[in-house]
Amino acid sequence: MFATVLKHFSSQLDIDDLFVPYPFSAYLIGNKIEDYLIHKENNKSIKFLRDFINNYHIESTFILDNHQLILNEQSQGFPLIIDYNESLTISFNVSILKISNNSFDISLLTFDIQDTYSIQIPINKITNNTQIAIIFQLNEQNIKVYINNECRIYECPIIKKLNIYILPTLDVAIQNLAIWKYALSEEHIQRLFTSGLSYIAIDYYQLNEYRKQINTITFTTNQQDFENDLLISFNEIKCEKNNIEINKDKSKYFNINNGNIQLFGNKTYLILNKSIDPWIEYTFIFDISINHLPITLVRLNIQSKICITYDGQLCISINNEQNIQNELRFEVLSSNGQTYELVPNGKNIPITLSNFKDYCSYYREYRLNEFYRQIDCIRQGLYSVIPGYFLSLFTANELEEMICGKGEMDIELLKRNTIYSGHYNKDSLSIQRFWTILREIFNEEQKKMFLKFVWGRCTLPNCDDDFETKFHIEPYILSNELIDGALPRAHTCTFVLDLPEYSTIDIMYDRLNYAITYCTSIDGDGNMNEAPIPTDLESDSATED
Incomplete structure (x- = not known):
């Protein structure tokens, strides 16, 4: 026991963030193709590419196929209008769908100045899903083009407004389009080509989950409607068979000035559209300017409402009977459900502005010493x-x-105790992508699931000396057309991972995440392919005992 307790602790290393900084705008990101496009509410025929970051959506007539935007040789290319006087960076992935046999160069982009300016690149540099980054250094009058991390520099004239056309007159497909309003450094370019942009989509969907719980509604000058479907304005309601008639001319009922909304008339309200999400609990936070009392703040139903009385007291009115709410006192509800006075006779001492600081001190002292x-x-x-x-x-x-044991998985500890086999080494692109996913993209729960997938346990040893078995990563040899569709394979008894050489970090993340989620049984040698494998995945991978 004492030997265990007194063992030397290895300090946890600080790990620098390996992601490229957030771009200003990002399009065609992630694996949910249904989220790539948005439509105007009043005209479904007009479609926009969704900006996953700043809502600068781009109107588009191109079609989507297999998570890519398809450009054709009849088009001028993908248009971007950028009015910017300094530097900027554009990044995207491209795949060539068709090219004429006698072509040696292709036009990467053109943009209009006094004369149309074009940048040509060798076609042999473009393979399937090639990543390209373009840095416009306008003050230095040059453009840097990175193709799969290989840099070329082109001179360009002075530009004030860019009308860019990416990959004009070509049959190509693009995805993972991102724009930074400055020039990325060499270090950030390396991060971009190593880590990719999958973290943007992950953050986007996490934020969407938060927005389902927290809805912030803001108002802008001359606003004619509410973008958030939770809020509806109306004046007169006619309830007929549970149907609500709402006059669509909302300008009669409210005006917005300097971010404040002004309601007109004694029967004008804002409705919270509860039908969107059947909540049980509600929290409302808002600032209000009141000119006259009494006033109804919230009407809960026909019988109940929350209002402020003539003398400024908050009350609940049920069937027109008002119940003045008791003020807070110097007391607290303990963990066992009993009321405890923070000071002698605290139940009779109301909290005011003058004694609020004392109340907070007593409350904190009680909670710190409650147990x-x-x-x-x-x-x-x-x-x-x-x-x-x-x-x-x-x-x-x-x-x-x-x-x-360690509450969080120490990736650097695991990395120090990893052995690479075959043609894999610590500098291999697939290995760098693997560690980026494990260290930066996987959350703690996914990391524990991964460890269970490859080793049958959820925690690492505490230090290097405790690793009786080293982690082995071996190449999973498959034909080229099967690599991206295959899942990784694990041997839990020997702590070995067979890792295919996926073409992108996004594909590697998808396959690893699927494997650790659905292929974790270490007792199913004969049933390894019974997990619900998607149609686009090969069912040749699982955890083997």
Whole structure:
């Protein structure tokens, strides 16, 4: 016990963020093709490419196919109008669908100045899903073009407004389009080509989940309608068979000035459209300017409402009977459900602006010491097993780690105890992508699922000396047409991962995430292919005992 407790702790290394900084706009990102496009509410025939970051959506007439935007040889290319006087960076992935046999160069982009300016690149530099980054250094009058991390520099004239056409008169497909309003550094370009942009889509969908819970509604001058479907304005409601008639001329009912919304008339309201999401609990936070009292703040139903009385007190009115809400007192509800007075006679002392600071101090002191007696008993029991002076050698986090294991997976510790086989080494592109996914893209739950997938356990050893078995990564040899469709394969008894050489980091993330989610059984040698494999994946991979 003492030997375990007194073992040397290896300090956790600080890991620099390996992602490229967030772009200003991003399009055609992620794996949900249905989210690539948005439509105007009043005209579904007009479609826009969704900006996953700043809502600068781009109107587009091109079609989508297999997560790519398809350009054709009859088009001028993908248009971008950028009015910017300094530097900027554009990045995208491209695949050539068809090219004439006698072509040696292709036009990467053109843009209109006094004379049309064009940049040509060798066609042999473009392979399937080639990543390209273009840096416009307008002050230096040059353009840097990175093709799969190989840089070329082109001179260009002074430009004030860019009318860019990407890949004109070509049958090509593009995706992962991003724009930065400055020139990315060499370090950031390396990050871009190593880590990709998949983190943008991950963040986007996480934010969407948060927005389902928190809806912030803002108002702008001369606004004619509410973009958020949760809010509806109306004046007169006619309830006929549970149907609500709402006059669509909303300008009669409200005006917006300097971010404030002004409602007209005594029967004008804002409706929270509860039918969108059947919530049970609600929290409303808003600022309000009141000219006259009384006023109804929230009408809950026909019988109930929350209002402010003539003398400024908040009350709940049920069937026109008002119940004035009691003020907060110097008391607190304890963890066992009982009310405890923070000061003598606290139940009779209301909280005011003058004593609010005292209330906060008493409240904090109570919460910090609420479980003092229970904790003291635990402390005495622990000291009966391990003398207290030994425990003082460690911080709370160190002691927890020694007893319970690492709460977070130390990727650098795993990396130091990894052996590469075949033609793989630490500098291989697939290996760099693998560690980027494990370190930066996977969350803690996914990391634990991955460890269970490859080793049958959810925590790493505490230090290098505890690794009795090293982690092995071996190439998964497949024909080229099968690589991107295959799943990785794990051998849990020997701590080995067979990793295919996927063409992109996004594909590698998808296949790893699918494998750790659906192929985690270590007892199903004969049933490894029974997981619900998608139609676009090969069913030749799983966790093997």
